[in-house]
Amino acid sequence: MATRSTIMDTNSFRAEHADALDSETRKLTDKRSKVLGESYRLFYRKPVHLVRGEGQYLWDAAGDKYLDVYNNVASIGHCHPAVTEAVTQQMKMLNTHTRYLHENILDYSEALLATTPEAIDRAMYMCTGSEANDLAIRVARAFSGGSGIIVSKEAYHGTSELTSGASPALGQWTAAGAHHAAGDATGCVSCGRA
Numbered sequence: 001m002a003t004r005s006t007i008m009d010t011n012s013f014r015a016e017h018a019d020a021l022d023s024e025t026r027k028l029t030d031k032r033s034k035v036l037g038e039s040y041r042l043f044y045r046k047p048v049h050l051v052r053g054e055g056q057y058l059w060d061a062a063g064d065k066y067l068d069v070y071n072n073v074a075s076i077g078h079c080h081p082a083v084t085e086a087v088t089q090q091m092k093m094l095n096t097h098t099r100y101l102h103e104n105i106l107d108y109s110e111a112l113l114a115t116t117p118e119a120i121d122r123a124m125y126m127c128t129g130s131e132a133n134d135l136a137i138r139v140a141r142a143f144s145g146g147s148g149i150i151v152s153k154e155a156y157h158g159t160s161e162l163t164s165g166a167s168p169a170l171g172q173w174t175a176a177g178a179h180h181a182a183g184d185a186t187g188c189v190s191c192g193r194a
Contacts, residue, residue: 013042024061025049039159039170053078098125130158137162 015033018026029047032040049061055077058066068078076083094102109123126132141147149166151157156169164170 011043013045013047017045021046039164041170055079128158130160130163133157133163133166134160137166 013029018029021029025047028049029042032042048066050058051061052059053068056068058068058078060066090104096102098105105125112123113121124135126135137149151166151168154169156167157163158167159170
């Protein structure tokens, strides 16, 4: 399998690694390959089967504890009690989108905006990092009049149409568009055009 991502090539599970897995992990990787898209690549040649998280720690199916210094999803820690309680209460009350009026989103937005510089005076909510990056790129383009994106050559910014083209770490499943350039961490552009 040819990709452009050296990080993912050296650090991900591939089908040829399956024979080295225990039967339970093999069963999960086989099932995963049947129901999830190929761009959802697994870390490590022997994938970690996580079953829970709390604070900065994760636990696997064998009970081994890991310090989570990598997972970018839970920036306030896994299963934060205040967050799980707030989400539970909101789900018990109402689960809808922003096209209806409700006090909670307004109160939360006011509290959030009170912590930002004065120039940031509106909130936009997204469900995923892909959506957030997609919006950030569109806002930057509208504000600057530019059309290019420069990313590091191992970048991952999401799986939307726009962000996957700016995510060389996804490898063969995405091709950088004409207005995307990837460079090393020093900022030297190595492919495409900005």
